[in-house]
Amino acid sequence: MILCDIGNTTADILKNGKKKKIPLTEFDPEVFEGDVWYANVNCALDEKLKNLPHWQNITTLIEREKYYPTMGIDRILVCEAIEEGVIVDAGSAITVDVMSDGVYQGGFISLGLRSAQEAYSRLSSALEVSFNFEVDLDKMAKNTPDSVTVGFLAPLIHEIQRVNKPIYLTGGDAPIFARYFTDAIVDEILVFKGMQKLINKGSKC
Amino acid sequence: MILCDIGNTTADILKNGKKKKIPLTEFDPEVFEGDVWYANVNCALDEKLKNLPHWQNITTLIEREKYYPTMGIDRILVCEAIEEGVIVDAGSAITVDVMSDGVYQGGFISLGLRSAQEAYSRLSSALEVSFNFEVDLDKMAKNTPDSVTVGFLAPLIHEIQRVNKPIYLTGGDAPIFARYFTDAIVDEILVFKGMQKLINKGSKC
Numbered sequence A, B: 001m002i003l004c005d006i007g008n009t010t011a012d013i014l015k016n017g018k019k020k021k022i023p024l025t026e027f028d029p030e031v032f033e034g035d036v037w038y039a040n041v042n043c044a045l046d047e048k049l050k051n052l053p054h055w056q057n058i059t060t061l062i063e064r065e066k067y068y069p070t071m072g073i074d075r076i077l078v079c080e081a082i083e084e085g086v087i088v089d090a091g092s093a094i095t096v097d098v099m100s101d102g103v104y105q106g107g108f109i110s111l112g113l114r115s116a117q118e119a120y121s122r123l124s125s126a127l128e129v130s131f132n133f134e135v136d137l138d139k140m141a142k143n144t145p146d147s148v149t150v151g152f153l154a155p156l157i158h159e160i161q162r163v164n165k166p167i168y169l170t171g172g173d174a175p176i177f178a179r180y181f182t183d184a185i186v187d188e189i190l191v192f193k194g195m196q197k198l199i200n201k202g203s204k205c
Helices: A043-050 A073-081 A113-123 A144-162 A174-178 A190-204 B043-050 B073-081 B113-123 B144-162 B174-178 B190-204
Strands: A002-006 A010-015 A018-023 A036-040 A055-057 A085-090 A093-100 A103-111 A167-170 B002-006 B010-015 B018-023 B036-040 B055-057 B085-090 B093-100 B103-111 B167-170
Touching (some): A010 A190, A036 A043, A036 A190, A043 A055, A073 A093, A073 A167, A073 A190, A085 A174, A093 A144, A103 A113, A103 B144, A113 A144, A113 B103, A144 B103, A144 B144, A167 A174, B010 B190, B073 B085, B073 B167, B073 B190, B093 B144, B103 B113, B167 B174
Parallel strands (some): B085 B167
Antiparallel strands (some): A002 A010, A093 A103, B002 B010, B010 B018, B085 B093, B093 B103
8 A cells, every 4th residue: 555645736645654755746656556555735635636546635534523614634644653742843834733532632833943934034145044942942142153043942842841741743844843852753754654553443433 | 313123024113102004015214313222133124224323222231141042132132121030022033032130041932823723734634723712721621622722821921931930912813811920010012122221321320
């Protein structure tokens, strides 16, 4: 079985335990052989996927009422992967979601690292600095790059720690966040693990 | 005596205890009568102000080595106003600075409310929402506007509370932040209080 997570620019594929990223410009769902379970946020592909008999939409297995109506499919899938913990998906935005005993507790959305840096740059050329990931987030800063880094990262990192649950990191910037959470688990295929759990549960019914 | 704080678009004047904002397009320093102490971040006005004998630059009274070299003059002035506390200047950026016993401890810089909202909007039309200032920042969110509000405000508010010192709020968005800090002091003329303290100290020498 193939798992497929389709975004706005790429499709992530999991096949035989291996993850592969395909640019949407090169992505043709018709060439895939065998059953595929997929999550898709790209409206332009909706109709095409619906008409492929061996492509099955993972949303049909989700109990939507466990979550909130406008919550993104990838956020739901990473939550489905975890029974107990705080899940940080650090991509273009950073989503933080909390699961307790398999029940969704809510979450929040921060800006992603790149979008935050861009927003600082837009404010003033004096704030057009790179984040300094070596900075001590438990100290107040005394230069501009550190002030901006501490200003963005320290509140976020401390807020995630406040939840006081096991931390799971996924998304492209997960390795950067990993340095601030000594016990966090970095898992690049959390979305797929959520899909797999839903499929396993679905087939048991 | 008149105090004047010149930014990039407006000049704030304090005269007889009253604050007045003048757009720079209408600002002519030559028409002021009597002594003026000023802080200026607008390079285009530097030369003109230097040549006015009754205009005195407040930077001449500041011990710069107490702060860091690239620190903005307004941040230094609000720090000079406070002996002990955390000073939050909530404007286009939000600066947070800590003073202990009159000594600068460092600080950090967050995005301002407007710039943060704009950055969320740029990320996705789904995140183009207004902050909900009624939200409970101690709870995880379960809808998009609350997720974005909690994502930006809860980490920042909690980080400021972590400092565990008296909180002073200034800047245009101070009234919005005041609702999250029950004991905070909102002071719209903190920059001028810092200037006045420096002048009093300077004249005693």
